[in-house]
Amino acid sequence: MKTTFIVTALFTIVNGSSALSVQSNIAQVKNFKPSHQKQTAKNLYIDVHHFGPGKVKYEDVAKAHAKDLATQSKFGVNFIRFWVDEERGNVYCLAQAPNKQSIKKTHAKAHGLMPDDIYLVKSGSEAALKTGENFYLDVHKLGAGKVTAEAVAGAHQKDLATEPKYGVNFVNYWVSEKEGLVFCLSQAPDSTSVINTHKEAHGLLPAYVERIRQGQ
16 A cells, blocks of 8 residues: 555656656747847848939839838838938938848849948937928038947937027937948928037037938
8 A cells, every 4th residue: 555655656756747847848949039030130220322413303212112111021121211302312211120231132122222321320219290390311420430329319419408599300310330420300490500500509510411301
């Protein structure tokens, strides 16, 4: 009788341990994340197309952008918005993507219009838009490796404190630390108002200011 009880108890303990082990293995399998999934992490990029003065129309860019949206999922890209300067013939695209190559592949398959430059950027915090205001994109060229996102954040706060004086609404900014570029998106009465705000706020003047149309 005692022998039977001991054998049964041992069987229960061993069998229970096996069950726990199996459950533990199942949990590990469920929680396992292949290393290749790390490659799908999305970075933020701005890609730039230089078509030349008078050689691009907003309506044409909007059509090309629609093709990008229809294609982007194949390459893990998410195009967020675009800006067009018809006068200078420049187009800027803001997108999330695993890498630069995925953006190139999307553009190539969608319409074949390849960007001249692609910049990995860090974004600021987005402000609310105002109705009926013109959009401007000003670009600061500070030199490769000579700017940090933290420094730009500080300068941006000074812009925000100064902008009411000139009727400007800084919407957001993007920093390419590697290339030393800062892209500032704003709404303003004119480009001079944007420049004057930067000048009074911190003295860092943009290399150029473009009046743009925004799409998404």
